[in-house]
Amino acid sequence: MHKTVTQLLLAGGLCLASLTAAGAAGPEAIPAPPPEELVLELWNPMAFPQEEAEALPDTEEKVPQLSALLAWEGLSEEQQWALAVRMEREPALLERLEQGGLSDAQLVLLALPNARTDRLDRYLAWREAHPEDSPENAVFSVNADRDLAFYSAVSETVDPAGTVVLVNKHYALPANYVPELEALGYGYGSGSLRPEAAQAFRAMADAARAEGVSLRSVSAYRSYGSQKITYNNYLKKYKRSVVDNFSARPGHSEHQTGLALDINVASSKAHFENTKAFAWLKAHCAEYGFILRYDKGKEAVTGYRFEPWHYRYVGVDIAKACMEQGLCYEEYLALLPG
Numbered sequence: 001m002h003k004t005v006t007q008l009l010l011a012g013g014l015c016l017a018s019l020t021a022a023g024a025a026g027p028e029a030i031p032a033p034p035p036e037e038l039v040l041e042l043w044n045p046m047a048f049p050q051e052e053a054e055a056l057p058d059t060e061e062k063v064p065q066l067s068a069l070l071a072w073e074g075l076s077e078e079q080q081w082a083l084a085v086r087m088e089r090e091p092a093l094l095e096r097l098e099q100g101g102l103s104d105a106q107l108v109l110l111a112l113p114n115a116r117t118d119r120l121d122r123y124l125a126w127r128e129a130h131p132e133d134s135p136e137n138a139v140f141s142v143n144a145d146r147d148l149a150f151y152s153a154v155s156e157t158v159d160p161a162g163t164v165v166l167v168n169k170h171y172a173l174p175a176n177y178v179p180e181l182e183a184l185g186y187g188y189g190s191g192s193l194r195p196e197a198a199q200a201f202r203a204m205a206d207a208a209r210a211e212g213v214s215l216r217s218v219s220a221y222r223s224y225g226s227q228k229i230t231y232n233n234y235l236k237k238y239k240r241s242v243v244d245n246f247s248a249r250p251g252h253s254e255h256q257t258g259l260a261l262d263i264n265v266a267s268s269k270a271h272f273e274n275t276k277a278f279a280w281l282k283a284h285c286a287e288y289g290f291i292l293r294y295d296k297g298k299e300a301v302t303g304y305r306f307e308p309w310h311y312r313y314v315g316v317d318i319a320k321a322c323m324e325q326g327l328c329y330e331e332y333l334a335l336l337p338g
């Protein structure tokens, strides 16, 4: 009878309960945990799509190799499990293992649930450059593109119209991308957003108003063309290295997604972080699907200085995961299963 790797592991006595228990601590219990713990918290092995596993090519003939893999000395049960799941989903990787093409160091990295196989060389390079860093941190950092200088290796972003689209100094929107837009309307400040984000903003502003807090948009959707003018105007006054800390190059602005907006102010001089509105937003924005996108302490990841006024719509579930665990969006994505 054909058995999936998952079934073989269970037959072999691997204890799933111990894996899930490791990630059982609630997010509220750990306000700012180190990445090692976050990996376990966000990755739930029980969520592995079983139907998908069943539909994969027959792995029966690979059993001897898998058994050898499972017996590999030095790997914990958790690592064995993660590797077996990965090999089941990526048969080419199993072939590489059979041919002796994977080193111990590579296997340790690939055993991390959030490892991306196509980034393996970058993980190794990171470990070489940061020998003191754990494999977990290497994968976490490279997944967030910390190994790339800003604007040095730009890719076109995947699915520009998705509400989860990543736009930053590594991923750009096409110059001609214009989302479907809806005006925020009277009483909500200026500009337009995508309908789902506009609706969420109005609901958020209404809830804030009921508690005596005024939230108004001062800048929402911005086209590629207007961002180009804005960025180039700054370049007339400041050096590029300075401008890049606070203004996005055209195609790299979240405002072009129609999912981001600046609330009440858009200047560091206003010290928005000291206002009642900021405190309210920090506590409640996730309930409406928004995240504080450029938080203090995340400058090395986002490439932007602290912008307490800039919020991005990502949907309620992701927003809660980010805000409750103190993750910027790149870090959240870096922890997702590979």
Ligand SMILES: [Zn+2]
Pocket: 255, 260, 261, 262, 309, 310, 311
């Ligand atoms: Zn902004």
